[in-house]
Amino acid sequence: MEIIIKNSSGQPIYEQIYAQIKDMILAGDLSEGEMLPSIRGLAKDLRISVITTKRAYDELERAGYVNTVGGKGCFVAETNRELIREEHLKEIEIHMNEIAKLAKSCGLTNDTLIEMFQLLDLEE
Amino acid sequence: MNAIEMKHVSKTYGSFAIKDLNLTLPEGCILGLVGENGAGKSTTIGLLMHAVLKEAGEIKVLGVDNTSKEFQDVREDVGIVLDEAYFPEVLNGRDVNKIMKYTYKNWEEETFFRYLTQFGIERQKMFKEYSKGMKMKLAIAVALSHRARLLILDEATSGLDPIVRDEILDIFNEFTREENHSVLISSHIVSDLEKICDYVAFLHQGTLVLHEEKDRLQETYGILRLGRKEAEDIPKEAIAGVRDNGYYKEMLVKRRLLPGNYTIERAGIEEIILYLARGEQI
Amino acid sequence: MRGLLLKDWLVVIKQTKVYFVLMFVFALIPGMGVYSIFFGALLPMTAFAYDERSRWGQMAEMMPYSPRKVVEEKYMFGYLMAGGISVLEAVIQILYYLAGAGQGGLAENMAVILVSVMMALNVMALQMPVIFRIGVEKSRIFLMFVTISVMMALQSFFSRSVFETTVVLPEWSSFMLPGILVVTLVIQLLSRMLSVKFCTDKKK
Numbered sequence: 001m002e003i004i005i006k007n008s009s010g011q012p013i014y015e016q017i018y019a020q021i022k023d024m025i026l027a028g029d030l031s032e033g034e035m036l037p038s039i040r041g042l043a044k045d046l047r048i049s050v051i052t053t054k055r056a057y058d059e060l061e062r063a064g065y066v067n068t069v070g071g072k073g074c075f076v077a078e079t080n081r082e083l084i085r086e087e088h089l090k091e092i093e094i095h096m097n098e099i100a101k102l103a104k105s106c107g108l109t110n111d112t113l114i115e116m117f118q119l120l121d122l123e124e
Numbered sequence: 125m126n127a128i129e130m131k132h133v134s135k136t137y138g139s140f141a142i143k144d145l146n147l148t149l150p151e152g153c154i155l156g157l158v159g160e161n162g163a164g165k166s167t168t169i170g171l172l173m174h175a176v177l178k179e180a181g182e183i184k185v186l187g188v189d190n191t192s193k194e195f196q197d198v199r200e201d202v203g204i205v206l207d208e209a210y211f212p213e214v215l216n217g218r219d220v221n222k223i224m225k226y227t228y229k230n231w232e233e234e235t236f237f238r239y240l241t242q243f244g245i246e247r248q249k250m251f252k253e254y255s256k257g258m259k260m261k262l263a264i265a266v267a268l269s270h271r272a273r274l275l276i277l278d279e280a281t282s283g284l285d286p287i288v289r290d291e292i293l294d295i296f297n298e299f300t301r302e303e304n305h306s307v308l309i310s311s312h313i314v315s316d317l318e319k320i321c322d323y324v325a326f327l328h329q330g331t332l333v334l335h336e337e338k339d340r341l342q343e344t345y346g347i348l349r350l351g352r353k354e355a356e357d358i359p360k361e362a363i364a365g366v367r368d369n370g371y372y373k374e375m376l377v378k379r380r381l382l383p384g385n386y387t388i389e390r391a392g393i394e395e396i397i398l399y400l401a402r403g404e405q406i
Numbered sequence: 407m408r409g410l411l412l413k414d415w416l417v418v419i420k421q422t423k424v425y426f427v428l429m430f431v432f433a434l435i436p437g438m439g440v441y442s443i444f445f446g447a448l449l450p451m452t453a454f455a456y457d458e459r460s461r462w463g464q465m466a467e468m469m470p471y472s473p474r475k476v477v478e479e480k481y482m483f484g485y486l487m488a489g490g491i492s493v494l495e496a497v498i499q500i501l502y503y504l505a506g507a508g509q510g511g512l513a514e515n516m517a518v519i520l521v522s523v524m525m526a527l528n529v530m531a532l533q534m535p536v537i538f539r540i541g542v543e544k545s546r547i548f549l550m551f552v553t554i555s556v557m558m559a560l561q562s563f564f565s566r567s568v569f570e571t572t573v574v575l576p577e578w579s580s581f582m583l584p585g586i587l588v589v590t591l592v593i594q595l596l597s598r599m600l601s602v603k604f605c606t607d608k609k610k
Contacts, residue, residue, distance in 0.1 A: 010390060012343040040152070044301050049322040050153060052339040175467040177609045199470040206468075209461040212413065214420045223416070226409030227469060251460075263465075276468075 001030070001037070005046055013048055017056035025065050025076055026084055036066060036074040125187050127151045127274050127306035133171060133181030142167055142330045145181070149323065152303050154296065156317030156338075157310040158397060159327035165310040166207070168327065169278050172308075173202065186274055200229055203267025207279035210259050213252035217245055220266065228270035239265035257288045264292060268299065275299060277309045281316045293320050314394040326397050334400055338393060345396050346388035348377045358382070365399030376400070410471065410479040411486070414453035418487075422452060429491060436502070436509050439495040440522045444557050446491035447526035450484040451533065451549060454542040473605040477538065481598055484530045492523040517583060522560060524590040529556045531597035538604040 003020050005013055024030045036057070037045070043053040057074055060066045067077045103113055128149035135142040142164050149155040159165050170176030172183060174190040183190045188198045211220055217240050225231045240247060243261040245254075254262065260280055267275055275296065281289045296307050297320050311317050317324070324341065326334040345364060355366075355373040362381035367374045376399035379388055391399075419426070425445065432442035457463055466476060496519055503512045532552055536545045 007390065010346070010388065013339050040301060040303060044297055047297060047319065049337070049339050050300070051322050051337055173468040175464070175609060196470060196472060199468065202468070204465060204468045206461075206465055209464040211465075212417045212456040212460045212462055214417055214456065215413070219413075219416050223409045223413045226412060227471070229470075 003042075003046065005048060012052075014052045014056040014059065017042075017053065018059045021056070021060055022063070022065055025079075026087060030076050032076055032079050034076045036076070038073055125151045126184070127153075127186055128155070128172065128308060129182075129184040130168075130172070131182040133183060134179045135167060135171060135176065136179060137167070140164070140167075140330060142171070145171075145330075145332055147325060147332060147335065149306055149308055151306050152300060153322040154300055154307040154309065154320055155323040155325060156314075156321035157308060157325050157327060158314050158317060159310070159312065161312055163312075163327040164330045165312075165327055166278055167330075169206075169276055169308075169310065172276065173199070173204070200270065201273045203270065203272035203275045205260065205263040205267050205275070205277040205280045207282065210263065211251055214250060216250050217247040217262065220262065224266055224270070230271040232269050232271065236265055236269035239268060257284045260284060261288075261292070264295070268295070273304055273306065275305075275307045275309075277307070279311055280309060281311055282313065289316060296320055314397055315392075318393045324393060324397070326401065328401055334397065341393060341396050342390060344378060344380070345376050345391050345399075346379050347391045347395065348375045348382070348386055348388050349373070350375070350386075365402060367399075407475055407479045407482065410466075410476070411483055414450070414479070414483045417456045418449050418452055421456065422449075425452075430494075433491065433495045433498055439498075439519065440560055441557065443488055443491050443495060443519070443522045444526045444529070444553060446488040447484050447523075447530045448553060449487040450480050450530065451537070451542055453483060454480070454537055458542050467609075473609075474602050477534075477598060477601045477605050480534065481530075481594070481601075484527065484534075488523050488526050488530070492519050495519050520583065521586060524586055525556060525560055528590055528593050529553055531593050534597055535600040535604055538601045538608075 001024070003017060005016055011019075021030070021036070030036075036042075039053045039057055040050055043050040046053075057066065057068070061068055061074075064083060065077055066074050068074050099113065103110075126148050128147065130145055130147040133142065133145040133147075140162075145168065147155075147157075147168070157165055157168065167176055171178050172185055172190070174183075174195060185195070186198050186201055188194050190198070211223075215223075217237075221233055221236055224236070225233065237247070240262075243258070243265060245258055245262060245265075251259065251262070260283075264277075264280065267277075277296075281292060284292065293316075296309065299305050300307060307320075309317055309321075314324075318338070321338050324334065324336060324338050325332060348358070349372055350358070351372055352368070355375065358375065358377065359381060362377050363375050364378060365376040376391060376396060377388065382388065429442040429445045432438045432445070457466075463476075467473070471479075496516060499512065499515045499519070502509075503515075529552055533545070533549050536548060539545075542549075
């Protein structure tokens with residue numbers, strides 16, 4: 001398992017942990033039922049605050065990616081295809097928004113955009 | 125449970141006074157107590173351990189009121205390292221072991237000697253031949269060898285070279301791997317503490333100016349540098365502190381209150397504290 | 407308390423080896439035994455001085471020692487040191503006597519040792535509260551003055567001059583001994599109470 005904390009990025013540390021673990025789960029690098037490192041262990045290994053680590057885990061649990069079993073630890077939750085699909089759709093939407101913004105700033109019409117996308121598809 | 129709990133604590137020494145001090149350290153966490161020399165850090169630690177008597181307020185250490193009889197037992201569970209206060213200097217590591225064996229019920233000889241070896245301290249060497257760093261290390265070895273649940277360290281890293289300091293901070297980091305282990309560490313140098321703390325408290329002239337989760341501070345605040353004209357567009361409520369160097373304005377800003385599209389830089393804990401401390405005076 | 411006693415013993419034995427040799431030599435010289443007993447009762451001051459130099463007290467008050475224990479240990483250390491020397495002195499006197507080299511009666515000499523140790527401990531009792539109040543550095547001159555004057559007084563009381571080796575015990579001394587014992591006990595208790603009070607007051 002690989003988690004990289006970047007102090008230079010403006011992103012809060014708990015978000016960095018949250019995002020990286022979430023990505024690993026979505027990508028299947030962490031499989032269902034797998035145990036996550038303990039909050040304290042991870043915090044001490046990464047030399048970051050225990051509270052921050054706990055916050056990341058709490059967020060993961062709230063979002064349904066992990067389950068905490070009292071006294072035992074934190075486990076990757078049952079993979080929910082629907083959830084992953086939703087997650088991906090959300091991400092696509094974010095990217096599309098970016099594209100729309102950029103397109104607007106250089107005056108591209110929707111038709112041109114669609115054309116571009118189809119060309120992209122053909123190349124693949 | 126809180127490892128340390130101070131509520132409305134006051135203490136006056138002539139012109140110096142600790143005023144209405146509220147300080148908590150949740151179990152399992154590391155609290156960095158920062159403040160300039162003479163801000164009241166050592167007094168606060170004295171108050172905690174009942175070595176200095178408070179005038180008002182309530183103090184609990186490891187859940188026990190420090191004026192109660194049971195507090196004598198709590199002292200067994202607290203490891204102490206003080207600045208410039210050591211064992212009599214004609215003693216050596218071996219002597220200290222013997223003395224501590226009769227001092228702490230839970231004294232662990234093996235642990236102590238293991239730390240001495242790890243720290244590169246010869247058992248036979250007299251204390252007065254130690255460097256400052258070694259004296260600190262011996263005190264730390266003692267503090268870690270009687271199964272303490274709380275470490276209280278007053279300026280334990282000051283005057284140490286960076287490598288030794290890092291080594292020692294690592295030990296404190298490891299110490300808190302246990303869920304019921306907590307650390308209170310004071311220093312006048314913020315960067316010494318920044319690395320390992322969960323919470324930061326800033327003491328200024330006997331008053332606690334700041335007591336916050338470290339990462340929250342950095343999430344809340346950031347540094348923004350703008351030309352003087354541009355700076356006028358920033359909403360007042362978003363600015364926590366300003367420094368004008370004649371060429372541009374450097375501001376400590378609250379990230380949330382700032383409209384997007386500004387490049388906010390990450391602020392160091394030291395910068396945040398400096399800005400906030402000065403803000404108090406304005 | 408054992409930890410603290412051990413600390414003081416280690417500090418004193420390491421730092422004042424010459425002092426110990428001197429005490430032994432004095433104990434051997436007839437009529438000078440009083441001095442070595444006084445030296446013994448002075449050893450807590452030496453321990454105090456080392457504590458002070460390393461600011462040990464600041465650490466001790468955060469360790470599992472109550473002010474009462476800290477105070478009692480210093481007295482106990484004095485009792486052990488002065489007591490130890492007195493026993494040594496008594497043994498030497500008995501040996502002298504058995505060898506036929508004893509000067510004066512054995513009973514008289516024993517009485518002198520007993521009175522000396524009590525007086526030495528009373529001097530210590532006088533000094534202790536002062537030290538707990540203002541520290542050993544600041545009270546050094548006072549300590550020296552008290553010790554030396556009481557020592558001289560005793561010596562001239564028991565012998566005709568300070569360096570006279572023959573001990574002459576006043577006739578009433580056998581009658582006085584229990585009285586001195588009671589007075590000593592009272593002084594010790596009062597002194598300890600005062601020291602504990604000063605030690606606790608320091609925290610305020």
